[in-house]
Amino acid sequence: MKQLGRLLMIAAALSLLMLFAFPMWKIILYAPQYPDGVEMHIWINKIGGSTPATLQNINILNHYVGMKYIEPDDIPELQYFQYVIMGMIALGLLAAIANRKGLFLTWTILLVVLCLIGLYDFYLWEYDYGHNLSDTAPIKIDGASFQPPLIGKKDILNFVAVSLPHIAGYFVGLSILLGFSAWWFKGKNARNEKTTL
Amino acid sequence: MKNRFNVKQALLTIVAISLIAILYHSCTSNMKPTAALSGDEAQAVYVPPGEYDEFYAFVSGGFSGQVSVYGIPSGRMLKVIPVFSQDAEKGYGYNEETKPMLNTSYGFIPWDDAHHPELSQTNGETDGRWLFINGNNTPRVARLDLTTFETAEIIEIPNSGGNHSSPFTTENTEYVVAGTRFGVPYPQKDVEISSYAENFKGALTFISVAPEDGEMDIAFQVLLPAFDYDLAHSGKGKSHGWTFFTSYNTEQKHTLLEVNASQNDKDYIAAINWKKAEEYMAQGKYKEMPANYAHNIYDESSHIATSTMKKSVKVLLPEECPGLVYFLPTPKSPHGVDVDPTGEYIVGNGKLSADLTVHSFDKMLKAIENKAFETTIEGIPVLRFEDVLAGVVEKPGLGPLHTEFDGKGNAYTTFFISSEVVKWKVGTWEVLDRAPCYYSVGHLMIPGGDSRSPDGKYLIALNKITKDRYLPTGPELTQSAQLYDISGDKMKLLLDFPTIGEPHYAQGIAASKIMPKSKKMYPIEDNNHPYAAKGEKEARVERDGDEVHVYMTMIRSHFAPDNIEGIKVGDKVYFHVTNLEQDWDTPHGFAMMGARNAELLIMPGQTETLLWEPQHEGVLPFYCTDFCSALHQEMQGYVRISPAGSNVPLKWNLGEDEVIQ
Numbered sequence: 001m002k003q004l005g006r007l008l009m010i011a012a013a014l015s016l017l018m019l020f021a022f023p024m025w026k027i028i029l030y031a032p033q034y035p036d037g038v039e040m041h042i043w044i045n046k047i048g049g050s051t052p053a054t055l056q057n058i059n060i061l062n063h064y065v066g067m068k069y070i071e072p073d074d075i076p077e078l079q080y081f082q083y084v085i086m087g088m089i090a091l092g093l094l095a096a097i098a099n100r101k102g103l104f105l106t107w108t109i110l111l112v113v114l115c116l117i118g119l120y121d122f123y124l125w126e127y128d129y130g131h132n133l134s135d136t137a138p139i140k141i142d143g144a145s146f147q148p149p150l151i152g153k154k155d156i157l158n159f160v161a162v163s164l165p166h167i168a169g170y171f172v173g174l175s176i177l178l179g180f181s182a183w184w185f186k187g188k189n190a191r192n193e194k195t196t197l
Numbered sequence: 198m199k200n201r202f203n204v205k206q207a208l209l210t211i212v213a214i215s216l217i218a219i220l221y222h223s224c225t226s227n228m229k230p231t232a233a234l235s236g237d238e239a240q241a242v243y244v245p246p247g248e249y250d251e252f253y254a255f256v257s258g259g260f261s262g263q264v265s266v267y268g269i270p271s272g273r274m275l276k277v278i279p280v281f282s283q284d285a286e287k288g289y290g291y292n293e294e295t296k297p298m299l300n301t302s303y304g305f306i307p308w309d310d311a312h313h314p315e316l317s318q319t320n321g322e323t324d325g326r327w328l329f330i331n332g333n334n335t336p337r338v339a340r341l342d343l344t345t346f347e348t349a350e351i352i353e354i355p356n357s358g359g360n361h362s363s364p365f366t367t368e369n370t371e372y373v374v375a376g377t378r379f380g381v382p383y384p385q386k387d388v389e390i391s392s393y394a395e396n397f398k399g400a401l402t403f404i405s406v407a408p409e410d411g412e413m414d415i416a417f418q419v420l421l422p423a424f425d426y427d428l429a430h431s432g433k434g435k436s437h438g439w440t441f442f443t444s445y446n447t448e449q450k451h452t453l454l455e456v457n458a459s460q461n462d463k464d465y466i467a468a469i470n471w472k473k474a475e476e477y478m479a480q481g482k483y484k485e486m487p488a489n490y491a492h493n494i495y496d497e498s499s500h501i502a503t504s505t506m507k508k509s510v511k512v513l514l515p516e517e518c519p520g521l522v523y524f525l526p527t528p529k530s531p532h533g534v535d536v537d538p539t540g541e542y543i544v545g546n547g548k549l550s551a552d553l554t555v556h557s558f559d560k561m562l563k564a565i566e567n568k569a570f571e572t573t574i575e576g577i578p579v580l581r582f583e584d585v586l587a588g589v590v591e592k593p594g595l596g597p598l599h600t601e602f603d604g605k606g607n608a609y610t611t612f613f614i615s616s617e618v619v620k621w622k623v624g625t626w627e628v629l630d631r632a633p634c635y636y637s638v639g640h641l642m643i644p645g646g647d648s649r650s651p652d653g654k655y656l657i658a659l660n661k662i663t664k665d666r667y668l669p670t671g672p673e674l675t676q677s678a679q680l681y682d683i684s685g686d687k688m689k690l691l692l693d694f695p696t697i698g699e700p701h702y703a704q705g706i707a708a709s710k711i712m713p714k715s716k717k718m719y720p721i722e723d724n725n726h727p728y729a730a731k732g733e734k735e736a737r738v739e740r741d742g743d744e745v746h747v748y749m750t751m752i753r754s755h756f757a758p759d760n761i762e763g764i765k766v767g768d769k770v771y772f773h774v775t776n777l778e779q780d781w782d783t784p785h786g787f788a789m790m791g792a793r794n795a796e797l798l799i800m801p802g803q804t805e806t807l808l809w810e811p812q813h814e815g816v817l818p819f820y821c822t823d824f825c826s827a828l829h830q831e832m833q834g835y836v837r838i839s840p841a842g843s844n845v846p847l848k849w850n851l852g853e854d855e856v857i858q
């Protein structure tokens with residue numbers, strides 16, 4: 001049990017690997033004529049969907065109201081954020097090797113800060129797509145915004161848009177929990193050692 | 198005391214008599230059967246909006262040459278699948294890709310008379326993979342793919358005439374069959390018609406079906422006397438390995454058949470031992486005969502059909518192949534031949550007979566073993582009627598045509614002349630129930646009713662005549678299908694609904710066997726059409742002499758390119774149009790003004806080609822025909838046509854980016 005803190009720290013770092021196996025976020029559009037829903041998946045390094053053509057189908061919907069074409073190559077975050085994550089995994093493993101309580105806490109707080117920055121960045125993109133509409137849009141609705149919710153549910157014209165974490169998103173949450181527990185157990189072990197001495 | 202009792206009795210008698218009178222009155226005043234429906238029937242066929250039917254029914258389109266698809270029990274039509282006839286609605290047989298589907302040894306034939314849909318089977322049960330149907334007039338068999346509900350393959354039947362006893366399947370779809378209804382010279386030659394008996398033959402064709410992809414190939418023909426081979430069904434269970442064909446005109450007449458072909462007391466059911474045929478084929482006991490027939494296959498990834506001519510066919514002669522064919526005498530001019538789910542009973546529906554004849558497969562085997570033959574015809578042993586007879590359903594009705602089974606030991610036979618379906622018990626041959634048909638029923642269908650495991654819930658009668666049953670539509674009236682509930686002891690009429698063409702036969706299958714496999718689109722990355730433009734960047738126009746190839750794309754809600762100049766009078770312009778959509782239910786249409794063929798109707802991920810030969814100078818529009826989106830009306834474009842020999846350069850554009858070649 002002495003190694004519990006360190007093991008939790010390793011698990012916290014490795015949980016982030018799931019970002020390369022699963023999408024971290026999803027935006028689902030519901031309308032009666034889309035019985036299966038249109039489900040867009042945001043990965044750490046790409047944009048996909050529940051079908052290979054989801055992005056094309058969303059872009060077709062967006063073009064009626066003049067929203068920008070979502071072109072993953074034009075979103076720099078999709079290029080570099082994966083390296084930030086790889087760095088975090090490396091740092092987490094280094095912290096586990098060092099096995100220092102303070103490092104566990106620092107790493108975890110750093111991850112929380114990164115998540116908040118990521119969410120804010122996501123919000124900015126959503127705002128941009130929802131508000132910067134083409135002047136030549138076939139359908140113009142005064143004062144309307146098509147910005148999807150950051151998290152939760154929102155009506156957008158004939159659609160209900162739902163925005164929620166996807167599998168890898170939950171693993172990031174797990175990673176934070178594991179990081180904090182690593183710090184806590186490490187502290188507890190240290191205290192126990194003191195009392196037995 | 199005694200007196201009071203009598204009064205009571207008298208009162209009761211009066212009440213009873215009045216009740217009977219009222220009942221009698223209401224019965225006779227309600228001769229119209231629809232009025233007798235109580236309202237439960239409406240519930241039984243009502244499928245609420247947005248919900249699904251329990252069964253698919255595939256109904257032949259008869260002389261329309263097509264297959265129609267209905268939901269059962271609602272009777273709602275879901276699709277018409279073009280098979281043997283051009284269909285301007287879908288561009289089938291008009292676009293360049295599907296024209297080869299209608300190629301035959303006589304060239305392009307845009308029509309046929311489609312009779313008998315037949316579902317593929319595995320272990321004697323419908324498996325929902327393919328639907329086969331025969332073309333009667335220019336003998337052909339088609340295979341439809343039930344993941345796309347499109348015609349995937351058509352094979353012509355050589356040296357045959359009137360492909361009526363077709364395309365009934367064997368238990369594992371080893372073969373579908375194609376027996377000739379008309380005797381013809383074999384092979385075709387110029388002879389006097391009166392030389393019928395010596396020069397004419399009747400070929401029964403066995404078409405093998407590849408288990409993986411369903412591809413058909415003519416495995417062999419069995420050459421029989423020139424009787425008229427009317428219908429067929431293969432054995433199942435213990436009789437698996439045999440196929441039975443009915444015949445009439447065993448008199449071998451060639452004129453005034455309505456009299457001349459109705460003289461013999463008994464005609465024959467030809468029992469073919471196709472497992473034996475396989476042995477003879479393996480031993481090389483066949484003759485290679487000259488033939489000329491088309492084999493047309495539609496490739497789902499290139500979206501293009503190809504037609505190949507084949508030049509010979511392998512033929513087995515019964516004289517040289519003992520044990521291959523036996524004749525079972527059957528009264529009079531039997532029409533349908535139907536094998537019960539156990540494979541033991543073979544029902545010969547003698548259409549001019551007063552009784553219904555049922556043969557026993559076990560007795561047939563015993564008679565063959567005992568070699569107690571009545572006679573032989575051209576080397577074919579004729580078994581004795583008494584030796585093979587299992588039983589007779591006595592005087593069940595007039596003009597029996599077809600029988601299907603409910604899997605609960607009951608059989609249902611249609612009677613054309615007395616216009617009814619009669620339910621009888623297999624084994625005891627007693628009549629259990631009868632229900633009128635409106636009018637003149639031909640085939641009937643129970644889902645799986647000709648397989649080893651029928652779904653004995655519904656029965657559909659396919660009627661030839663409707664007279665006063667619907668609002669009139671001038672001299673030509675609809676034919677109809679009538680739905681009966683057969684889950685109880687008595688048949689109960691639930692619904693009738695109109696059909697396209699003549700609904701000869703139909704097949705039914707649980708929706709759950711097909712629905713999960715139904716395709717939603719064609720993946721664009723799998724499209725290997727040589728003229729596909731798989732993105733707007735690939736859209737372009739190329740000239741090669743007077744041939745112009747337009748690589749066009751379509752997506753909500755524009756064509757690329759949508760302005761084309763440099764086309765000249767006398768050009769052959771091929772519009773190769775690719776639908777870039779990858780979403781469910783997003784076809785687009787393409788219509789070019791002045792094109793003398795039809796529209797294109799292109800499914801997501803598909804490429805189709807329209808040939809257009811501009812005749813006059815001018816600027817002509819094209820547009821999308823299938824209301825695809827909020828901006829569908831904007832989905833349009835122009836082609837400028839300049840005089841022959843003009844030097845207007847070829848150029849095209851979508852929006853501002855103009856390309857000049």
Ligand SMILES: [Cu+2]
Pocket residue numbers: 753754784785786821822823824825826829832
């Ligand atoms: Cu369209």
